[in-house]
Amino acid sequence: xxxxxxxxxxxxxxxxxxxxxxxxxxxxxxxxxxxxxxxxxxxxxxxxxxxxxxxxxxxxxxxxxxxxxxxxxxxxxxxxxxxxxxxxxxxxxxxxxxxxxxxxxxxxxxxxxxxxxxxxxxxxxxxxxxxxxxxx
Numbered sequence: 001x002x003x004x005x006x007x008x009x010x011x012x013x014x015x016x017x018x019x020x021x022x023x024x025x026x027x028x029x030x031x032x033x034x035x036x037x038x039x040x041x042x043x044x045x046x047x048x049x050x051x052x053x054x055x056x057x058x059x060x061x062x063x064x065x066x067x068x069x070x071x072x073x074x075x076x077x078x079x080x081x082x083x084x085x086x087x088x089x090x091x092x093x094x095x096x097x098x099x100x101x102x103x104x105x106x107x108x109x110x111x112x113x114x115x116x117x118x119x120x121x122x123x124x125x126x127x128x129x130x131x132x133x134x135x136x
Contacts, residue, residue: 004121005029007048009039009065010083011057019052022110028117036060040068043075049121052113053100055084055091066098079120083108 006028010016013034020030031046033039037059043051051069055062062082069075082095085106092103102116 003027003029004049004117005031005046006117006121007031007033007039007043007046007051009033009036009051009057009062010054011035012054015054019113022114023117026114028121034058036062036065036068039065040072040075043069043078044072047074048078050117051078051080052117053080053082055082055086055095063094063098066095066100070099081113081116081120083113 006023008016008019008023008030010019011034016032016034020032023030031042031048033042035058039053039057039060053062053065057065060068062084066080069078069080076099079101080099081102081104082100083104083106084091088103088105095103101120104113104116
């Protein structure tokens, strides 16, 4: 069975790398994008199983990206997890209405993100902590 693929759309290099390391340690393949335009391009090119999408992005904020995903028949079926440090009260319902499956307020627990990604990617095996040697 091949690894599930996750597109990480995050403009902060450190945060993007953190998601990448976490997901690779749990046997996900990752594709990285740092802005709205590259998010759509990479999603079309790689057809990920799940997308992690930050709202505060250059070249098309997360809401614009959700709109682009929603109108594309190939992308509209990919589940999107919106992650944001922006005010949850003002943005959660808007993100869910725009097509996100889940909204996570930053900061959040890595185990919570992994459980959500696993569920959306259709993986039923329980998540376990990887050996430290897999993290580096």
